[in-house]
Amino acid sequence: xxxxxxxxxxxxxxxxxxxxxxxxxxxxxxxxxxxxxxxxxxxxxxxxxxxxxxxxxxxxxxxxxxxxxxxxxxxxxxxxxxxxxxxxxxxxxxxxxxxxxxxxxxxxxxxxxxxxxxxxxxxxxxxxxxxxxxxxxxxxxxxxxxxxxxxxxxxxxxxxxxxxxxxxxxxxxxxxxxxxxxxxxxxxxxxxxxxxxxxxxxxxxxxxxxxxxxxxxxxxxxxxxxxxxxxxxxxxxxxxxxxxxxxxxxxxxxxxxxxx
Ligand SMILES: Cc1cc2nc3c(=O)[nH]c(=O)nc-3n(C[C@H](O)[C@H](O)[C@H](O)COP(=O)(O)O)c2cc1C
Numbered sequence: 001x002x003x004x005x006x007x008x009x010x011x012x013x014x015x016x017x018x019x020x021x022x023x024x025x026x027x028x029x030x031x032x033x034x035x036x037x038x039x040x041x042x043x044x045x046x047x048x049x050x051x052x053x054x055x056x057x058x059x060x061x062x063x064x065x066x067x068x069x070x071x072x073x074x075x076x077x078x079x080x081x082x083x084x085x086x087x088x089x090x091x092x093x094x095x096x097x098x099x100x101x102x103x104x105x106x107x108x109x110x111x112x113x114x115x116x117x118x119x120x121x122x123x124x125x126x127x128x129x130x131x132x133x134x135x136x137x138x139x140x141x142x143x144x145x146x147x148x149x150x151x152x153x154x155x156x157x158x159x160x161x162x163x164x165x166x167x168x169x170x171x172x173x174x175x176x177x178x179x180x181x182x183x184x185x186x187x188x189x190x191x192x193x194x195x196x197x198x199x200x201x202x203x204x205x206x207x208x209x210x211x212x213x214x215x216x217x218x219x220x221x222x223x224x225x226x227x228x229x230x231x232x233x234x235x236x237x238x239x240x241x242x243x244x245x246x247x248x249x250x251x252x253x254x255x256x257x258x259x260x
Contacts, residue, residue, distance in 0.1 A: 057156030061096025085257035090180025171231035179255035190247035
């Protein structure tokens with residue numbers, strides 16, 4: 001059964017996939033090598049994460065000096081999707097740690113001062129942005145925020161109780177509105193497209209997938225419950241976050257909370 005109302009969308013998705021494939025002739029194109037060193041691509045890499053200015057209601061997280069202490073094997077064994085959340089508010093320190101370790105900046109391994117992200121990303125362009133809806137958090141007022149990577153802050157987009165809105169925006173998943181917070185992974189497609197052209201869409205999804213897995217693993221290590229969902233109404237969510245849905249679009253939602 002097709003679960004979309006839009007005519008021929010499945011066919012268009014197949015066409016897109018085929019049309020955005022790399023052909024062997026690319027290897028004979030000198031510009032393929034040059035593009036990595038071109039001025040505009042260097043500028044993109046140096047541009048850094050997105051910053052949204054907000055004069056009020058911002059939340060500064062504690063610095064993340066003591067990360068998690070659990071073996072990778074144990075974290076992998078503990079990782080699971082859990083849809084049962086406690087009514088206890090989500091601990092803000094743990095949540096700040098979760099954001100920073102999943103997609104924050106760190107000094108590049110083996111390299112004194114250069115920074116890159118805790119998640120791999122195509123061309124090191126860091127295309128995946130994190131937005132947050134605080135539903136039931138300790139020390140963070142309810143509302144929509146953008147996670148500002150360099151300052152380790154949540155920047156307020158809109159204050160308010162969005163619980164009722166969540167049940168309209170998520171498809172048939174009312175239980176996720178009991179989470180402490182929702183994390184929206186948004187793909188900065190414009191950034192990727194200016195380097196990769198039509199292949200950007202594939203790469204943006206992969207970048208978000210890596211961040212999502214980090215969120216799962218760090219949640220497991222911090223003892224938080226988490227589940228991802230692709231079931232949301234795109235227009236509803238993008239417009240709440242002031243994203244145009246084309247150059248910037250939410251591609252995955254993760255519900256996080258204290259375990260129930
Ligand atoms: C891209 C993606 C989308 C998902 N969408 C949903 C969803 O809409 N609803 C849900 O309850 N779980 C969703 N999940 C969670 C999966 O159902 C879950 O990962 C899978 O059942 C395996 O269970 P585990 O994560 O506990 O190993 C999603 C997971 C991923 C990676």
